[in-house]
Amino acid sequence: xxxxxxxxxxxxxxxxxxxxxxxxxxxxxxxxxxxxxxxxxxxxxxxxxxxxxxxxxxxxxxxxxxxxxxxxxxxxxxxxxxxxxxxxxxxxxxxxxxxxxxxxxxxxxxxxxxxxxxxxxxxxxxxxxxxxxxxxxxxxxxxxxxxxxxxxxxxxxxxxxxxxxxxxxxxxxxxxxxxxxxxxxxxxxxxxxxxxxxxxxxxx
Numbered sequence: 669x670x671x672x673x674x675x676x677x678x679x680x681x682x683x684x685x686x687x688x689x690x691x692x693x694x695x696x697x698x699x700x701x702x703x704x705x706x707x708x709x710x711x712x713x714x715x716x717x718x719x720x721x722x723x724x725x726x727x728x729x730x731x732x733x734x735x736x737x738x739x740x741x742x743x744x745x746x747x748x749x750x751x752x753x754x755x756x757x758x759x760x761x762x763x764x765x766x767x768x769x770x771x772x773x774x775x776x777x778x779x780x781x782x783x784x785x786x787x788x789x790x791x792x793x794x795x796x797x798x799x800x801x802x803x804x805x806x807x808x809x810x811x812x813x814x815x816x817x818x819x820x821x822x823x824x825x826x827x828x829x830x831x832x833x834x835x836x837x838x839x840x841x842x843x844x845x846x847x848x849x850x851x852x853x854x855x856x857x858x859x860x861x862x863x864x865x866x867x868x869x870x871x872x
Contacts, residue, residue: 703807731780776860
C-alpha cells in the first residue's frame with residue numbers, strides 16, 4: 669500500500685492544508701515493449717472535485733525486478749538524483765490539473781521499465797478525500813525489422829521486399845516481370861531501421 673508522507677517546510681502556518689506542507693501518495697508499475705500509457709487520477713469524494721496534481725517518473729532500476737526485491741535491496745528511487753526521470757505531469761496552462769495524462773514508450777526491443785506515480789495533495793481540498801488511480805496501456809505488437817537494406821545485407825540476408833505480384837514477403841522470391849496494373853509490396857515499419865553513412869538523405 670502507498671504511504672502518506674508529510675513533508676514539512678519552514679513555514680509559520682500550522683493548517684494541514686497550507687500549501688508548503690506537502691503530502692503525497694506513491695504508486696508503482698512496470699511496462700514492457702512499445703506503446704502508449706494513460707494515467708488517470710479520479711477524485712472520488714462528492715463536492716471535492718478539484719483534480720489532483722500528479723507526476724509520472726521512470727526509474728533507472730532494472731524493470732525485471734519485482735518490487736519486493738527492489739525494496740529489499742534498497743533500490744527504491746524517490747528523487748531525480750537517485751535515478752528518476754519525469755515522463756509526464758498533470759499541470760495545465762490555466763493553473764489547474766488534467767485528470768488524465770499519457771506518455772509513449774518508443775524504441776527497439778525495449779526492456780521492462782518501472783514507473784512511479786506521485787499524487788500530491790491539493791491544498792484546496794480536505795485531507796480525508798478519496799482518490800482512485802487508473803492505468804491503461806495500449807501496447808504495440810512486437811515486430812521484426814524487415815526490408816532494412818543495410819542491416820539485412822550486412823548479415824547476409826535478403827534485403828528489400830521484391831514486389832512480384834505474388835504477395836511474397838520473404839526470400840526466396842519468384843522472379844516475375846510486372847505488367848500493367850497496381851502491385852503492392854509487403855507491410856513494414858520504419859521503426860528500428862538503420863541509417864548508413866552513405867545514405868543520400870542527410871536528414872533521415
